[in-house]
Amino acid sequence: MTASRDERIADRARHPKWKNSPLRIEMLECINCDKCIAYCPPQFGAIFKHGIDxxxxxxxxxxxxxxxxxxxxxxxxxFPEWATKGSPVEWWREPGGADDPYT
Ligand code: SF4
Ligand code: SF4
Known part of the structure; x- marks a missing residue:
């Protein structure tokens, strides 16, 4: 369950065995250089351009x-509070879509 990235995208669920907290980008400080996108391993593929963010x-x-x-x-x-704050629904437009940089 939720073993592959495709399954995680379909389920919108984090892998239950991942112990480390996920990360977040502080948008007020981000300069939108896009560098980090290429450094996220494709099996995770978690960083996306979303409009100007x-x-x-x-x-x-x-x-x-x-x-x-x-x-x-x-x-x-x-981002230890991720589970209670969650992702905005619109963030799920990019993962697995036509412009997904990891597929
Ligand atoms: S796009 Fe990524 S690497 Fe560039 S400033 Fe923002 S968070 Fe940092
Ligand atoms: S590289 Fe990707 S999976 Fe690893 S911490 Fe950064 S966003 Fe998360």
């Missing part, structure tokens, strides 16, 4: 931290 979908983010060192303004932060 760059966002991390927490249900797809394993907390592997590979995106952290590439951010020039250090605006990628832990």
């Amino acid at each position: 760059v966002v991390i979908v927490p249900e797809l983010c394993s907390g592997c931290d590979k995106c952290l060192p590439v951010c020039p303004v250090d605006c990628i932060l832990p």
Whole structure:
């Protein structure tokens, strides 16, 4: 269950075995350089351009931290509250869609 990225996208559910908190992007500090998108491993594929913003979908983010060192303004932060705050529904337009950078 929720083992593959496609399944996680279909279920909109995080892998239950991921122990690390997902990350989030502080939008007020992000300079929209898009660098982090390429550093998210494709098996997770959690970072997307969303309009003018760059966002991390927490249900797809394993907390592997590979995106952290590439951010020039250090605006990628832990998101332990993800389960209660959740992803806005519109963030699910990109994962698995025609413009998904990880497929
Ligand atoms: S922590 Fe890992 S999975 Fe999450 S957005 Fe960064 S690179 Fe992707
Ligand atoms: S690397 Fe940092 S500044 Fe650049 S898009 Fe990602 S979060 Fe924003």
